[in-house]
Amino acid sequence: MNRHLLLTTDGSPYTHKATSYLATVFSGRQDVEITVLSVAKAPPSYLLRPIPGLSEIEREERLEKFQAEELKKAQHHVSEAVEQLKRKGFDEKKLHTKVSVQYGDVANTILHEAREGHFDAVVAGRRGLGRLSSAWLGSVTQKMVEYGRNVPVWVIDGEGWNKRFLVAVDLGEPGMKVLDHVIFMLAPDPEVEVEILYVLTTLFPREKEQALEDIQKILTKEEEKEAAEFFAEAQKMFAAENFKGKVRVKIKSSPLGVAASILKEAREENFATVVVGRRGRGGFKGLLLGSVSSKVLFNLNDRAIWVVG
Structure with missing residues (x-):
């Protein structure tokens, strides 16, 4: 197709x-x-x-x-x-x-x-x-x-493009819409690298990074049932479309807030494209222009930004 x-x-x-x-x-x-x-x-x-x-x-x-x-x-x-x-x-x-x-x-x-x-x-x-x-x-x-x-x-905007994609997700339907779009657009290309980023706001910063097929085990241990179910479904979606690129998941707990965490990750890891949802819930509560997505658009002016949903 x-x-x-x-x-x-x-x-x-x-x-x-x-x-x-x-x-x-x-x-x-x-x-x-x-x-x-x-x-x-x-x-x-x-x-x-x-x-x-x-x-x-x-x-x-x-x-x-x-x-x-x-x-x-x-x-x-x-x-x-x-x-x-x-x-x-x-x-x-x-x-x-x-x-x-x-x-x-x-x-x-x-x-x-x-x-x-x-x-x-x-x-x-x-x-x-x-x-x-x-x-x-x-x-x-x-x-x-x-x-x-x-x-x-x-x-x-920007220059010096690459095939590295930072996909910031919220749980539930908004996040699934974001992943569905990314998978559809990029599935046939073995050169793409995708990092799925889920941010929890907390006073205690920490970070976990795993392959997509392993992330549910860690989340289950932490009793993050909804997140575990979300990433289990995400794995099925990538597998169903025979996604050929590399996919990893990063879960961050940060006191900086969701938008700041996305901006920091994009710059430090050299992602040329950042994908965000137009609306959100849960960890991205209130994700709407004027909140997380607008902050990303305002401040990340040297990248490509996909807004989905």
């Missing part, structure tokens, strides 16, 4: 980072298709109604000119991104293009295309994801992350 990604582009340098990231993560993969999407800007409202001192014919001419120019720009952005992907080794037959006209919010336009096209993830640059709240709240990427329920959104 092919994996189909929707790569958004506005012609910014972040698109080049996204194409470089995809080329590294999916190098040699023949089961990955990419549709490059650019959204043509909607005409300003004043061109959609009669303008004093301007004939209806002149208004329509201005409207048509604006629409034609914006469509041309969007098509150029798409063609440019496709050429970048081809230069990085992607098969032209696996690359597709789409230009949409903005209707309402740009983020909603992209999410609509993602849902209608049944894409496995939306790939976007970090443009606008800064520390200033105004930049954060005004970002198309942020809006997709926040409102794209059940649409995985990959936020790309």
Whole structure:
């Protein structure tokens, strides 16, 4: 089964980072298709109604000119991104293009295309994801992350990519959704390395690391029944899909908090990609933008971040 990604582009340098990231993560993969999407800007409202001192014919001419120019720009952005992907080794037959006209919010336009096209993830640059709240709240990427329920959104920044993935999980359904997405996207690649990180907040820091098939034994000894059941099910999921890469589990008890533990682990262990859930429970209680996931997005600005759920 092919994996189909929707790569958004506005012609910014972040698109080049996204194409470089995809080329590294999916190098040699023949089961990955990419549709490059650019959204043509909607005409300003004043061109959609009669303008004093301007004939209806002149208004329509201005409207048509604006629409034609914006469509041309969007098509150029798409063609440019496709050429970048081809230069990085992607098969032209696996690359597709789409230009949409903005209707309402740009983020909603992209999410609509993602849902209608049944894409496995939306790939976007970090443009606008800064520390200033105004930049954060005004970002198309942020809006997709926040409102794209059940649409995985990959936020790309940084450089020096690798195939090491830090997958931060909560117990229960949110964590299972995260693992399901990771397994589906990465299962055929024997070069990937996945660390599943589960963080417990406590006053006493400690850490345990084991192979996935052994982690349940340790958890059972510690009477972590729910966690033991979760990782037992996770092992079945990886085995069912014949996951070819390396998988390990790390359980950390830390007074630093969940987000800080994720950031520390990503930097110290050189994970180029961090995967988090959009919502959570249990050890990630209240995981929602504005909490753990937003802290990761704000502070980890030199990595790729997958937001799932």
